[in-house]
Amino acid sequence: MADRPSEFALIARYFAPLARDPGALALGDDAALLENYAGTQTVVTTDALVAGVHFLADDPPHLVAQKALRVNLSDLAAKGAAPAGYLLALSLPQDFDAAWVEDFAAGLQEDQQRFGVSLLGGDTTATPGPLTLAITALGRVPQGRMLQRRGARPDDLVFVSGSIGDAGAGLAVLQGKLKAAEHAQYLIGRTRLPTPRLDLGTALHGVATASLDVSDGLLADLGHIAEVSQVRITVESERVPLSPAFRATCGETPAAIVHAATAGDDYEIAFTAPSEAAAQEAGKHGGVAVSRIGRVEAGQGVALLGADGHEIPVARAGFSHF
Amino acid sequence: MADRPSEFALIARYFAPLARDPGALALGDDAALLENYAGTQTVVTTDALVAGVHFLADDPPHLVAQKALRVNLSDLAAKGAAPAGYLLALSLPQDFDAAWVEDFAAGLQEDQQRFGVSLLGGDTTATPGPLTLAITALGRVPQGRMLQRRGARPDDLVFVSGSIGDAGAGLAVLQGKLKAAEHAQYLIGRTRLPTPRLDLGTALHGVATASLDVSDGLLADLGHIAEVSQVRITVESERVPLSPAFRATCGETPAAIVHAATAGDDYEIAFTAPSEAAAQEAGKHGGVAVSRIGRVEAGQGVALLGADGHEIPVARAGFSHF
Numbered sequence: 001m002a003d004r005p006s007e008f009a010l011i012a013r014y015f016a017p018l019a020r021d022p023g024a025l026a027l028g029d030d031a032a033l034l035e036n037y038a039g040t041q042t043v044v045t046t047d048a049l050v051a052g053v054h055f056l057a058d059d060p061p062h063l064v065a066q067k068a069l070r071v072n073l074s075d076l077a078a079k080g081a082a083p084a085g086y087l088l089a090l091s092l093p094q095d096f097d098a099a100w101v102e103d104f105a106a107g108l109q110e111d112q113q114r115f116g117v118s119l120l121g122g123d124t125t126a127t128p129g130p131l132t133l134a135i136t137a138l139g140r141v142p143q144g145r146m147l148q149r150r151g152a153r154p155d156d157l158v159f160v161s162g163s164i165g166d167a168g169a170g171l172a173v174l175q176g177k178l179k180a181a182e183h184a185q186y187l188i189g190r191t192r193l194p195t196p197r198l199d200l201g202t203a204l205h206g207v208a209t210a211s212l213d214v215s216d217g218l219l220a221d222l223g224h225i226a227e228v229s230q231v232r233i234t235v236e237s238e239r240v241p242l243s244p245a246f247r248a249t250c251g252e253t254p255a256a257i258v259h260a261a262t263a264g265d266d267y268e269i270a271f272t273a274p275s276e277a278a279a280q281e282a283g284k285h286g287g288v289a290v291s292r293i294g295r296v297e298a299g300q301g302v303a304l305l306g307a308d309g310h311e312i313p314v315a316r317a318g319f320s321h322f
Numbered sequence: 323m324a325d326r327p328s329e330f331a332l333i334a335r336y337f338a339p340l341a342r343d344p345g346a347l348a349l350g351d352d353a354a355l356l357e358n359y360a361g362t363q364t365v366v367t368t369d370a371l372v373a374g375v376h377f378l379a380d381d382p383p384h385l386v387a388q389k390a391l392r393v394n395l396s397d398l399a400a401k402g403a404a405p406a407g408y409l410l411a412l413s414l415p416q417d418f419d420a421a422w423v424e425d426f427a428a429g430l431q432e433d434q435q436r437f438g439v440s441l442l443g444g445d446t447t448a449t450p451g452p453l454t455l456a457i458t459a460l461g462r463v464p465q466g467r468m469l470q471r472r473g474a475r476p477d478d479l480v481f482v483s484g485s486i487g488d489a490g491a492g493l494a495v496l497q498g499k500l501k502a503a504e505h506a507q508y509l510i511g512r513t514r515l516p517t518p519r520l521d522l523g524t525a526l527h528g529v530a531t532a533s534l535d536v537s538d539g540l541l542a543d544l545g546h547i548a549e550v551s552q553v554r555i556t557v558e559s560e561r562v563p564l565s566p567a568f569r570a571t572c573g574e575t576p577a578a579i580v581h582a583a584t585a586g587d588d589y590e591i592a593f594t595a596p597s598e599a600a601a602q603e604a605g606k607h608g609g610v611a612v613s614r615i616g617r618v619e620a621g622q623g624v625a626l627l628g629a630d631g632h633e634i635p636v637a638r639a640g641f642s643h644f
Binding site (some may be wrong): 030032035044088090091121126128134150227 | 347350351352353354355356357358359360362363364365366367368369370371372374375376397398400401403409410411412413442443444445447448449450451452454456458460461462463468470471472534535546549550
């Protein structure tokens with residue numbers, strides 16, 4: 001108990017050094033201050049993570065921190081926003097370990113430099129339950145240019161960045177349900193440390209008609225676009241981009257593709273756009289491969305089509321907590 | 323289990339109706355959009371609340387919701403910001419009761435109308451622990467005019483709005499530690515439902531040199547101003563504003579005043595200003611009494627002075643979670 005720092009000491013020691021932005025007021029105030037640049041709008045998103053639900057209590061703390069930050073940055077990326085900063089609400093168990101917090105903060109420090117963001121503010125409380133954290137990320141988009149789920153139109157094409165299914169396979173490896181030999185490290189890395197596609201997001205202004213990041217599962221998330229845009233989306237199963245590690249570990253059978261397209265946690269950007277050339281150009285600017293995987297039609301819902309053009313039945317399109 | 327709605331159903335049924343602002347995109351997107359009005363800055367603050375720590379599991383859910391929202395609006399008020407909206411990250415126990423969520427959302431609905439704010443976005447997750455929520459509130463201030471903890475200067479006077487100690491007494495009544503007879507309802511109301519002093523906050527532009535809301539305890543919070551502003555603050559104990567209910571229940575002995583000034587959770591605005599007339603005028607605009615309680619001097623720390631001018635020893639200036 002004696003070496004457990006107080007709430008204020010914790011903030012001063014581990015979190016104040018993360019508050020690089022002048023608007024964070026060195027975490028010495030009740031609120032943070034953000035500049036409102038002319039011709040921009042503010043984009044804001046929040047995600048909560050609970051130990052035992054979203055990560056394991058014995059996961060390396062710096063990776064927990066980085067994933068928490070990155071899933072929020074991924075939301076900003078999918079909206080075409082440039083990140084401005086983030087807030088952290090941290091509820092710590094009474095018996096928390098100062099070394100855990102130190103490593104957690106070190107992870108944030110690393111990613112702040114990597115992605116050019118600063119902690120702006122937060123709140124630290126005790127909890128009798130598992131460690132829980134909520135990150136709220138703020139970004140900016142040019143006025144009227146936020147990429148939304150709404151906006152997909154019939155005849156648009158459907159694209160996704162990077163590869164799909166790695167994170168789901170990596171989680172299965174961590175859970176001992178899948179053996180991946182030399183591919184284990186890559187797949188686990190993909191589930192623990194998603195890469196927010198920030199440069200792709202800003203390159204999609206004027207290109208994408210609708211966009212989101214793949215968290216619930218590729219098909220479930222395209223279903224969100226279909227629902228809000230009031231269109232139907234078809235995905236050609238053999239076009240779903242699978243990494244060499246995924247193919248080597250899970251194969252590329254229809255069942256494996258269904259798993260990839262429903263497992264979620266990919267944090268790639270799925271978007272619709274009328275022009276394949278423009279989508280590929282955005283991928284080049286964004287430094288990530290962009291694959292055309294399907295098309296938008298009149299109608300509703302999402303269908304995964306086999307090589308023969310018939311719909312592959314999917315029992316469960318994506319993840320829900322309840 | 324059968325009548326427990328899914329994460330998506332929960333959001334659609336209870337929270338989407340709260341998303342009145344067009345920038346909330348009806349909660350149908352990954353992020354919310356906020357206008358950046360010319361000549362303004364964005365102010366942002368977050369607070370986490372945990373069942374069993376910040377409220378009791380059997381507290382009325384609409385009051386839990388309203389307190390969670392109001393403590394954040396209180397932070398905006400103390401910074402002189404006009405509220406623009408808020409995000410909610412809600413972690414629900416697996417066995418949560420839909421009626422609880424319904425009443426919680428009804429509480430938010432009521433306060434949204436009362437304070438003119440809208441839910442902008444959020445996240446709903448499961449937790450194996452106690453119900454946990456984090457609210458992030460966003461507001462706007464005229465460029466360069468945010469009230470900060472920094473800024474108090476020697477010879478400034480110290481003020482506080484409303485009355486101090488009611489919330490602490492109300493909590494003691496709830497805990498069965500204090501009998502309050504006909505004053506119980508008022509005192510309990512003050513601990514359950516703080517009043518964010520939004521109109522006072524915006525009236526303090528150009529008046530206050532430093533400002534915050536009283537959450538940790540009057541003396542602890544003035545200590546924050548003293549520390550960041552690098553000044554000393556003295557408070558005259560007999561000037562600490564006590565409500566008739568507090569006086570009738572706890573008396574007005576030095577011990578009672580120390581309790582009032584350290585119990586916290588008041589969510590009044592404490593501020594420093596050079597002019598008493600201007601401070602009183604701001605109180606009139608804000609629709610709340612403003613009391614001069616002390617002064618700012620060169621030096622450091624906070625002292626509570628008795629009627630004889632001697633310092634009253636205070637064992638514990640305010641609340642810390644650890």
